Amino acid sequence: MIIAENVFKSFGETKVLKGITTSFYAGKNNLIIGKSGAGKTVLLKLLVGLLAPTQGRILYGERDFTAMDEKAKRAIRMEVGMLFQGSALFDSMTVEENIRFPLDMFTNKTKKEKLDRVNYCLDRVEMEGVNDRYPSETSGGMQKRVGIARAIVLEPKYLFCDEPNSGLDPKTALLIDELIQSITYENNITTVINTHDMNSVMGIGDNIALLNEGQIAWQGNKDEVMDTDNSFLENFIFASPFLQRLRSDALANRRS
Amino acid sequence: MFKSLFFHIGQYLLLLKQALARPEKPAMYWKEMMRQMNDIGIGSLIIICLISVFIGAVTAVQFSYQLQDSFIPAYYIGYIVRDTTIIEMAPMITCLVLAGKVGSNIAAEIGGMRQKEHIDAMEIMGVNTAAYLITPKVLAAIVVIPMLVCIAAFMSITGGLIASVAGGMITQAEYVLGLQSFFVPYNVFMMFVKAVVFAFILTSVAAYQGYYVKGGSIELGAASTQAVVYSNILILLSDYMIAMLLTQ
Numbered sequence: 207m208i209i210a211e212n213v214f215k216s217f218g219e220t221k222v223l224k225g226i227t228t229s230f231y232a233g234k235n236n237l238i239i240g241k242s243g244a245g246k247t248v249l250l251k252l253l254v255g256l257l258a259p260t261q262g263r264i265l266y267g268e269r270d271f272t273a274m275d276e277k278a279k280r281a282i283r284m285e286v287g288m289l290f291q292g293s294a295l296f297d298s299m300t301v302e303e304n305i306r307f308p309l310d311m312f313t314n315k316t317k318k319e320k321l322d323r324v325n326y327c328l329d330r331v332e333m334e335g336v337n338d339r340y341p342s343e344t345s346g347g348m349q350k351r352v353g354i355a356r357a358i359v360l361e362p363k364y365l366f367c368d369e370p371n372s373g374l375d376p377k378t379a380l381l382i383d384e385l386i387q388s389i390t391y392e393n394n395i396t397t398v399i400n401t402h403d404m405n406s407v408m409g410i411g412d413n414i415a416l417l418n419e420g421q422i423a424w425q426g427n428k429d430e431v432m433d434t435d436n437s438f439l440e441n442f443i444f445a446s447p448f449l450q451r452l453r454s455d456a457l458a459n460r461r462s
Numbered sequence: 463m464f465k466s467l468f469f470h471i472g473q474y475l476l477l478l479k480q481a482l483a484r485p486e487k488p489a490m491y492w493k494e495m496m497r498q499m500n501d502i503g504i505g506s507l508i509i510i511c512l513i514s515v516f517i518g519a520v521t522a523v524q525f526s527y528q529l530q531d532s533f534i535p536a537y538y539i540g541y542i543v544r545d546t547t548i549i550e551m552a553p554m555i556t557c558l559v560l561a562g563k564v565g566s567n568i569a570a571e572i573g574g575m576r577q578k579e580h581i582d583a584m585e586i587m588g589v590n591t592a593a594y595l596i597t598p599k600v601l602a603a604i605v606v607i608p609m610l611v612c613i614a615a616f617m618s619i620t621g622g623l624i625a626s627v628a629g630g631m632i633t634q635a636e637y638v639l640g641l642q643s644f645f646v647p648y649n650v651f652m653m654f655v656k657a658v659v660f661a662f663i664l665t666s667v668a669a670y671q672g673y674y675v676k677g678g679s680i681e682l683g684a685a686s687t688q689a690v691v692y693s694n695i696l697i698l699l700s701d702y703m704i705a706m707l708l709t710q
C-alpha cells in the first residue's frame with residue numbers, strides 16, 4: 207500500500223497539487239484520472255520520488271519515503287517498476303537488452319536464466335520474437351508493451367503506469383489494460399495508473415481518484431462511477447453527448 | 463552572476479560525490495568503461511596524431527627561425543621541441559581537442575538521456591545514475607588520455623624531426639643529439655599530472671552539463687557547447703596552476 211498524506215507541489219508560483227491525501231492498495235488497479243494538465247504525471251513522479259513534494263509525505267506501507275536519503279530510496283525502487291508516458295526505452299539497446307538491463311544491473315543470474323526471464327516477460331506482453339529489434343523499429347504500442355515487460359522483469363511490488371494506452375487504437379489499448387490488470391492480480395502488485403481513457407476507467411478501475419484543480423474531487427470504484435452525482439466526475443467522464451446518452455439509457459434500463 | 467557560479471560549483475561537487483559510490487554491479491561499470499575507453503582512445507587516435515605531427519613540425523620551424531644568426535647551437539631545436547612538447551603542447555593541445563570531441567559527445571549523450579527520460583527510467587530501477595553514467599567515463603578518460611598524450615608527444619617530436627631534417631635546418635643526428643641533451647625525467651611526470659587532471663576536468667564538466675540539462679534540442683546544443691567552453695577554460699586555468707605548483 208502507498209499512502210499520500212496531504213501532498214503539495216508547486217513549481218515556483220504555479221501550484222500544481224494542493225493537498226492530496228489518498229491511498230493506493232495492493233492487488234488493485236489504482237487509477238488517477240483527470241484532464242490533461244491536471245497534475246497526474248506530477249503526482250506519479252512524486253510517488254516514485256523523481257520529484258520531491260513541497261509539503262506532505264509519501265508512505266510505502268509503514269516506510270516514510272519522503273524522509274529517506276537517496277540510498278534508502280534506491281532500495282525501495284528495487285521494488286518499483288514504471289512505464290513512462292513516452293515509454294523511455296533505451297534507444298541504443300535492443301528490446302532484449304532493454305528488458306535485461308535491470309537483471310544485468312541487480313541480479314547474479316546466469317546468461318541463460320536472464321534470457322529465460324526476458325523471454326518470459328516478452329511472452330507475458332505477447333511480444334515474443336522481437337528480441338533483436340531496436341525500439342525505433344517497433345510501433346508505439348509495441349514500445350509500451352516492451353516498457354511493461356521491462357517494468358515487471360524484477361517482479362516489482364509496485365507498478366506505476368503513466369498513460370499506458372494513450373495514442374493507441376481502442377483494441378490495443380484494451381489489450382494493454384487487460385495485461386496490466388492480470389499482472390496486478392496475479393502478483394498482488396500495488397498498481398497505480400494515470401489515465402484519461404474512459405474505457406480504462408470503466409474496465410479496470412478498482413480504486414479511482416479524480417484529480418481536479420490540484421485536489422482529489424472524487425474517489426470510488428468503477429461501479430460507483432455510473433451512479434455518481436459528483437458534478438466534477440460527471441463533467442469529466444460523460445464529456446461527450448454520446449456517453450451522456452449511453453448513461454441515461456443505462457439508468458433508464460435499470461429503472462424499468 | 464557570482465550566485466549562479468557558486469550554485470554550479472556546489473551542484474557539480476555534489477554530483478561528483480554522488481558519482482563516487484560503490485557500483486551496484488562492477489561488471490556493468492567495467493563493460494561501460496571498456497566501451498568508453500574504446501570510444502575515447504581509438505576514436506581520437508588519428509586526429510591526435512595528425513595534430514601532434516604538425517605542432518611538432520611548426521615548433522621546430524619556428525624555433526629554427528628564431529635561432530638563426532644567434533649563438534645558440536642548432537641542435538637545440540631537438541631539445542626545445544622535446545621540452546615544449548612534453549611540458550606543454552602534448553597534454554594541453556590534446557586535451558583541448560578532446561574537450562571538443564569527447565566532451566561535447568559526453569554532454570550530448572547524457573543530456574539526450576536526461577531529456578528522453580532514460581535517466582529517470584534508470585533511477586526508478588534503483589540505479590545510481592550519477593555513478594553509472596559518469597564514473598566509467600571519467601575513469602576511462604583518466605586511463606586512456608595519458609596514453610594519448612604520450613602518443614601525441616612522440617608524434618610531435620617525430621613531426622619536429624621530419625620538419626627540421628626535410629627543411630634542411632639540421633641533420634637527423636643533430637636533432638637526436640638535441641633530444642638527448644638536458645633531459646629531465648621530472649618533466650614527463652609533469653606531463654602525466656597534466657594529462658590526468660585535464661582528463662578528469664573535460665569528462666566531469668561535460669557530464670555535469672549533460673546531466674542537468676533541461677528543455678529541448680536548443681538547450682541540449684547549448685549544454686554541449688558549454689561543456690567545451692567551460693572545460694577549455696578550466697583546463698587552461700589548471701594548466702597554469704599546475705605549472706606554478708610543479709615548477710617551484
Ligand SMILES: Nc1ncnc2c1ncn2[C@@H]1O[C@H](COP(=O)(O)OP(=O)(O)OP(=O)(O)O)[C@@H](O)[C@H]1O
Pocket residue numbers: 217220222240241242243244245246247248249402
Ligand atoms: N517541471 C515542471 N516545471 C514547471 N511546471 C511543471 C513541471 N512539470 C509539470 N508542470 C506543470 O504541472 C501541471 C501538471 O502537469 P502534468 O504533466 O502532471 O499533467 P498531466 O495531468 O500528466 O497531463 P497529461 O494528461 O497531458 O499528461 C501542468 O500545468 C504543467 O505545466
Ligand SMILES: [Mg+2]
Pocket residue numbers: 246247248291368369400
Ligand atoms: Mg501526464
